[in-house]
Amino acid sequence: MIKKFIHQFASPKTYLYQVDRFYSYIFLFSIITYIISITWGLLYTPEDFVQGNSYRIIYLHVPASFLSQSLYIAMAISSVTYLIWRVKLAAYLVIAIAPIGAMTTFIALISGSIWGIPTWGTWWQWDARITSTLILFIMYLGLISLHNSFSNHEKADKLLSWLVIVGAINIPIIKKSVDWWSTLHQSASITLTDKPSIDPVMLYPLIGSITGFFGLVICLVLLSSKYQIFIREKNKSWVKDYV
């Protein structure tokens, strides 16, 4: 029963129409929230007592590093659906997300190191959290290069999904790395469990920037999945009359 539901819901055609319907709303909502919370965070919140103004990078760094991991988990989930239920759309999603995940991880890395200059004095520090994000970045590159090196799409999808699943083992290591090797990195400002360790005035813009950035990234994923669907289903009849 589930298989029928998934196939019926997740057929590229219905997906495409859904995306078109919601895309503009999501895009509008997230661009507004993002702009507001960034300006709010950058210009309207008071200076941090310890780090002065450089802490404001948190509004750009935290959403990016948060997204880089959740995008990978999203890829892992869609590769599992692809391998178990042979849902074509899930394979397109995996390939659609990979470059965007690479972008967010790249932003997280660069913003982290730029943030490091004033606070830790060096732009690169072999601290566990940063190295794991670097590892994640290399994994994204590995995934993209693996996908591009195969002409036969079905084969590339299968290999990619298996690599994503094996790579997913690395995500908990990143999570654990902050407390396992208690090193330089400040422990996560927002953890789902305990009380956030930054005071509310700075917290609200942070939550705003995360939701805004999240929405924008989702729009990017929708766009790139549309692109994937066009490439892969180009000689299907419905694509012609859709276009």
Next chain:
Amino acid sequence: MNNNSLIVAENIGYKINENKLFHRMSFNINRGEALHIKGSNGSGKSTLIRIILGITQPVKGVIENKSTKEICYLGHKNALKSYLTLEDNINLMQLNNNMMLNDYLEKLELKKYKDVTVSNLSFGQQKKLALLRVFLNNSDLIILDEPFVGLDDNAHLELTTFLNNELEKNKSVIFTSHIPCNINSKIIEIPQ
């Protein structure tokens, strides 16, 4: 669908990156029956064989293999280790404890090359060595992809007689071959 049908295929279809190789192909192979797959090169003969073998999943349709024993298969590549001697290759193919081994080595004149490394053997001899796997098989389905290529006359004759009496032993054979051979078999044509 009588019970002695070994392979049953219902309108299987296959396509690579949107271009269709073949579709709506159904056939079934009974025990003791031979099937000759004909088609110009690149028309998907080998892909069909790989689908029957179960290596490749057909994009559409269903294929069912009722034989419990391992399938005896020989493709274009004859799966030999060129850096090892003929003797080692026979061990690798796990044929060394087969009593018929020696007289087939005699028939195919491979006896005297026992410890010659395979890379020094001629193409025909390597083919015969690979065919040992077919002569000494104990499976009830034999699949051969262009088996007669590179064989001299007596080996060609040897293989044809062998395949014919395998059919009498109620085994079934699926093969592709551009070289004519007198094995009475059903024929399937793959359109271009």
Next chain:
Amino acid sequence: MFRLELLKLRKKTRSWLGPILVFWLIMLAYPLTVEFLQDKLEIGFFSVLWIAILISMMLATEDIFTEDFNDGSLEQTLIKNLSFSISIVTKIFTYWLLIGLPISILSFIFSLGTTEDFLLSISIFPLAIISSYIFLNLFVLGNALSLNKGSVLGALVTMPLALPVLIVLGKGLIAIQLNINFLSFIFLLLGSLSIIIVVIPVVVSYVIKAHLE
């Protein structure tokens, strides 16, 4: 099954002796390059040791599947009723036995030679054995993924998986040198090894099946 794999690899000296020689070369070259720092040899020694194990394992899996893929014996193993991942596990074990084990023994001898501290070298031995096996499994996955596309892609894909292991090795090493209880690191590696031993062959079997399609 294992006997056959052993036969196949033993006769192919280039592919099992090669990695060991490379390991030997790296370990010999190390003291030569830091001749004047005679007393500080130990600190650099172990990092070079781990990197040498990593590289020789990468070389060991250079053509672990490519050769069988090209000459068609991969299809033959696939058709056999014996499950495909078991034949992969035996293949990896043979490679480890002929390449990983000698390298771990060598690393024990070398560490004995450089640090002259028997207890330290003895405790290095299990770390070397486990990590060489983990690296071998990871690079086998890398090789399987990039079967006919050259091993650069395989290395790029596997590197991120191997790095956390290197981090754990580094931490384990410090624990040994300060001789606080380093058993926890060995168990940590053993734990990840036991997961990898099960997961990787299954994944590799699916990956190769995808290649053969």
Next chain:
Amino acid sequence: MFNFAFNSLYEALYMNGHGLYVWSVVILVFLSLLGFFIGYTIKIKKIKDKLNEPN
């Protein structure tokens, strides 16, 4: 809550020494977002034209 943290635009840019880092990150993030959005819209448009041409 909404008082302007800096008393002049210049100070907002300078952020007593940290402005360079903060604003370079802001530029980086906006450029990459912009780049990806434009990149994908162009790609989709191109492939749409290619699909429309043949028939």
